[in-house]
Amino acid sequence: MQIQVVRKILEDNEETAKRLRDTFRDNSTLVLNLMSSPGAGKTSLLEATLGVLQRSFHTAVIEGDINTTRDAERIAATGAQTLQINTDGACHLDSSMVLQALEHLDLSRLDLLFIENVGNLVCPAAFELGEDLTVTLLSVPEGDDKPEKYPAMFAKSHALVLNKTDLLPYLSFDVERAQKAARAVNKDLEFFSVSATQGEGLENWTQWLGDRVRDKKKTD
Numbered sequence: 001m002q003i004q005v006v007r008k009i010l011e012d013n014e015e016t017a018k019r020l021r022d023t024f025r026d027n028s029t030l031v032l033n034l035m036s037s038p039g040a041g042k043t044s045l046l047e048a049t050l051g052v053l054q055r056s057f058h059t060a061v062i063e064g065d066i067n068t069t070r071d072a073e074r075i076a077a078t079g080a081q082t083l084q085i086n087t088d089g090a091c092h093l094d095s096s097m098v099l100q101a102l103e104h105l106d107l108s109r110l111d112l113l114f115i116e117n118v119g120n121l122v123c124p125a126a127f128e129l130g131e132d133l134t135v136t137l138l139s140v141p142e143g144d145d146k147p148e149k150y151p152a153m154f155a156k157s158h159a160l161v162l163n164k165t166d167l168l169p170y171l172s173f174d175v176e177r178a179q180k181a182a183r184a185v186n187k188d189l190e191f192f193s194v195s196a197t198q199g200e201g202l203e204n205w206t207q208w209l210g211d212r213v214r215d216k217k218k219t220d
């Protein structure tokens with residue numbers, strides 16, 4: 001019985017995610033769902049990425065948090081249009097929450113929409129949001145064993161961004177081990193190494209993302 005209830009929730013989510021996907025396609029808006037554990041640097045990566053990509057693209061951010069508008073305030077300071085969703089305890093965003101948030105966005109003029117998911121390496125992996133790109137951020141202090149311990153999130157991602165590379169000299173994090181474990185569950189995974197706060201590696205990341213935005217405009 002309980003399994004049936006869970007299935008129904010996931011099925012409803014997928015149906016709404018399909019609607020979202022169609023809407024994003026109709027507007028040629030590239031949508032990125034950014035997931036990680038709390039404190040890995042999602043908001044920091046978005047701040048740094050917006051600093052570069054806002055020069056070329058119309059961009060907005062949906063911030064998902066259990067509580068507070070702190071991240072939305074940080075993102076709004078970059079000049080990007082920002083919406084905050086508070087999940088009131090839920091450990092992930094779902095597609096109906098994103099659908100509601102879209103009422104406040106003019107997608108027709110947006111090239112790129114970021115969704116910062118609730119910090120958590122488990123539940124967000126089960127809930128599609130109609131996104132084009134699913135990106136998992138892993139940071140050096142979390143340890144190189146996380147792709148092995150939480151494979152679902154890495155299995156469903158298009159890209160893995162390793163953040164806080166400035167801390168590599170101080171912690172025992174084996175980049176190859178993390179990369180190998182992630183690719184064992186997802187052989188097509190793109191891999192980026194960055195320091196969101198120091199700026200290392202950002203060029204490769206923003207170049208790749210900019211190319212994806214341009215590709216979406218061509219194919220839609």
Ligand SMILES: Nc1nc2c(ncn2[C@@H]2O[C@H](COP(=O)(O)OP(=O)(O)O)[C@@H](O)[C@H]2O)c(=O)[nH]1
Pocket residue numbers: 036037038039040041042043044045119163164165166167194195196197198
């Ligand atoms: N050393 C270092 N600290 C970082 C980096 N990126 C983020 N941080 C710090 O990590 C903490 C959590 O970052 P935040 O962006 O709020 O993470 P979020 O919870 O995933 O959104 C903050 O104190 C950031 O300044 C980085 O590349 N290097």
Ligand SMILES: [Mg+2]
Pocket residue numbers: 042043044071116
């Ligand atoms: Mg954040």
